[in-house]
Amino acid sequence: MTSPADPHDAAGTAAEPGLKLLAVTACPTGIAHTYMAAEKLSQAAEALGHAMKVETQGSIGTENVLSDNDVREADGIIIAADKDVDQSRFVGKKVLAIGVAEGIHHPEQLIERVRSAPVLGGDGSGSGGAAAQPSGGSGGESKGRGVTYKALMNGVSYMIPFVVVGGLLIAISLAIGGDPQADGGLVIPDGSFWKHVNDIGVIGFTLMVPILSGYIAYAIGDRPALVPGMIGGWIANTGALYDSKSGAGFIGAIVTGFLAGYLVLWIKKVKVPKFARPIMPIIVIPIVATTALGMFFIYVIGKPISWVFEHLTSWLGGLTGTSAALLGIILGLMIAFDMGGPVNKTAFLFGAGLVSKNPEIMGMCAAAIPVPPLGQGLATLIRRKLFDEQERETGLAALFMGFFGITEGAIPFAAARPARVIPANMLGGAAAGAVAGLAAVSDNVPHGGPIVAVLGAVGGVPMFFLAIVIGTVVTALATVTFMTLGKGGSKAREAAGGAAASVSSAASSATSASLLEPALAGAGIAAAGASAGASAGPSTTAPAAVSVRKTPDAAPGAGGSGGGEGDGSHEVLSGYLTGQTVKEQLASADKEAAIREMAQLLAGTGKVSDVDELVRVALAREAQGTTGLGEEIAIPHAKTDAVTAPVVGFARSAEGIEWGALDGTKARLVFMISVPEAAAGDEHLRILALLSRKLMDTGFRERLLSAPDSAAILRVLGEIK
Helix, strand or coil: CCCCCCCCCHHHCCCCCCCEEEEEEECCCCCHHHHHHHHHHHHHHHHCCCEEEEEEEECCEEECCCCHHHHHHCCEEEEEECCCCCCHHHCCCEEEEECHHHHHHCHHHHHHHHCCCCEECCCCCECCCCCCCCCCCCCCCCCCCCHHHHHHHHHHHHHHHHHHHHHHHHHHHHHHHCEECCCCCEECCCCCHHHHHHHHHHHHHHHHHHHHHHHHHHHHHCHHHHHHHHHHHHHHCCHHHHCCCCCCHHHHHHHHHHHHHHHHHHHHCCCCCHHHHHHHHHHHHHHHHHHHHHHHHHHHHHHHHHHHHHHHHHHHHCCCCCCHHHHHHHHHHHHHHHCCCHHHHHHHHHHHHCCCCCHHHHHHHHHHCCHHHHHHHHHHHHCHHHCCHHHHHHHHHHHHHHHCCCHHHHHHHHHHCHHHHHHHHHHHHHHHHHHHHHCCCEECCCCCCHHHHHCCCEECHHHHHHHHHHHHHHHHHHHHHHHHHCCCCCHHHCHHHHCCCCCCHHHHHHHHHHHHHHHHHCCCCCCCCCCCCCCCCCCCCCCCECCEEECCCCCCCCCCCCCHHHCCCEEECCCCEEHHHEECCCCCCCHHHHHHHHHHHHHCCCCECCHHHHHHHHHHHHHHCCCEEECCEECCEEECCCECCCEEEEEEEEEEECCCCCCCCCEEEEEEEEECCCCCCCHHHHHHHHHHHHCCCHHHHHHHHHCCCHHHHHHHHCCCC
16 A cells, blocks of 8 residues: 555556545535535546545534544545534545535546645644645635635624624613613613623623634634634723723724734744644644734734824814814714724714713714614615525614614624625714704713613704614615625625635635535425425326335326326425426526526425515525536525425426536526425435435436436436435
């Protein structure tokens, strides 16, 4: 056997058979692409004369686990994954880590590349000088949308629960436990139950900034970057450490997250003696990176932040005698810019300091404070299809937080797509501040939002509410407009100012692969009962198989070309796909029309309560990234309560439909998967995994394309076992 530490002769790799190779495939939710990559790699290895064992880390658990003996005897290991895979068991072996889509689209190339891959060292780096890229981390190939975007989204996804929990606990504690004061404010008595609830909420808000920073760093530099990222975020949010009255907020956290991640990557490239490698990721790298980043922020970045804070305050003081509308615009812009950061805090503290002397200035701030969360929440309501489910839920929480004057409720939206959300917030904040300034609205307490008017702290209440409404509407409409101009609000195009513009086509393949997973993951529920209704096409007896069954009580249908056996009673994939949901040829020529045609096909089962909503959700998924897998396959999908039970449809297109697949092929085989929001269970996940594997079989696809009628199509689909 060839030693894994000895590189093969590049000239002879193509002809030399008999290698023992291992692979691990995984994707964020572990359904379709985990198994597609496994099947493709296995087929390629067999064709090239190599032995390969593939471990799949899917939603149904880890299968075909690699043993210690497997690893000991392996000549090379391919990790095709878009999530974290523990590589420590592969130390001393040649390891090639790439995105899962690479395993689907270029398996032969990967088998050749692993022969010259670097040997994985104890610190996770290759001995040849090139680091084995973390499967969940930094490799450009594995980043379908670019390192910058995926790292930012990783941080935001972990931050959102802290924003929501912290904000809602603070708001609820004020609403229920706050005692109204003579000046219109709210004070929660010390030692009371609601004071403790408020304190817990404050902790959540305090943690959200280091969490954002830490998980941005983690996505770039893997586990060694988590500690420096979190501590760096805490430092960024603690202005007292660098003589500033305000911390740098979430913008500072984004900066420290990326600095920590890339600093750790750079340290990993430093060659160290072999005996020191085991302690590098757990001791040396975190300590060095944390210390360096902390000192850099305190002495280099923190000082300018303090200087800006002080000079902004002086500058605002010089504007007090100018136009009220101009001052309102400036304060509104500042309040909405960084939502708790130094610019926001400068404006707020400026207004709060003049409450007793000039409450009109605090009135301008109070009107602008709730606009970002209210505007973003309203945007999720008026154009739901531009936002994913998590964002729509966050939008509802933002509306609640906005009512209580918690500007930070808009931070998840701003962190996810800063180039669109921050300008929209600022436009709305400026509008609210200007209206409040012109109307001489006053606020006698250092707080903002509708709650202060409800409690009687505001003078000029009608104009105060009008200012908030105008600002909220401006922000919502601006957000929707900016997102629409950005091609349907696809977050994949945000990437913090286009930093991912040079991502390779191999990395881009991961985009379509990873974007399919969230809806498919939600499709896991127990097998649905047999459906009765009108048939959409003919059927016949399918071969006996676990995944095909016949339902005796299904009613004959009136549609299609057959009767009798064409009643749609045959069920494939445990009943999720039947004769009713098979169409021999789509009439549609474009993707949107095809999705609507497929939705109407599924509606014939009686499991679709709202066809338009099903279409809308499916198109919203397409706006995030194509569901065209390549190989002439498309799997549009929707997770929505517009369906009452899971249902799968299949149709063919003779000419093919342009679906945006990265391999350039038009979709001729279209599966549409629709599941309710509350879907859960393993059986459906397992069947989807089988479908994903089978679709990688060229012969299977050819048989589907050449099947003469619906009955023949069902017989071919019955091969899925």
